[in-house]
Amino acid sequence: VGDHDYGKVNLNIAQPIEKTISIRNDGDATLIITGYSALTTPEFTTNLKTDPMFANISPATPLTIPPTQAREFKAYFKPTATISYSDRIVFTANSDVPDPVCELKGEGIQASLSVN
Numbered sequence: 001v002g003d004h005d006y007g008k009v010n011l012n013i014a015q016p017i018e019k020t021i022s023i024r025n026d027g028d029a030t031l032i033i034t035g036y037s038a039l040t041t042p043e044f045t046t047n048l049k050t051d052p053m054f055a056n057i058s059p060a061t062p063l064t065i066p067p068t069q070a071r072e073f074k075a076y077f078k079p080t081a082t083i084s085y086s087d088r089i090v091f092t093a094n095s096d097v098p099d100p101v102c103e104l105k106g107e108g109i110q111a112s113l114s115v116n
Helices: none
Strands: 004-010 017-024 031-037 044-048 063-065 072-078 084-093 101-109
Touching: 004 017, 004 072, 044 084, 063 072, 072 101
Parallel strands: 004 101
Antiparallel strands: 017 072, 031 063, 031 084, 044 072, 084 101
């Protein structure tokens, strides 16, 4: 699962910064994802709950990814304070996935104006 560092992001942005995150199956058997943890930091959001491919993932309705294939979701960041943020999504799968965690990081900054 991919990670992303949004870097320094202005507090006054109108829309969140979007990043496409990939879940790749580099193994030689079908990867079966049966769940994932929710983000706990409201400045980070995803489309996991609204994308039909991910919205109903469960042991009864898993997401399957064949070998050498990938699936993508969107992650967004919109800071509300001048601090560093981090959060993670942990995916549950049928095997020992080498990296089942999507780490998200970013920092809120205040825009500055300088006049010479």
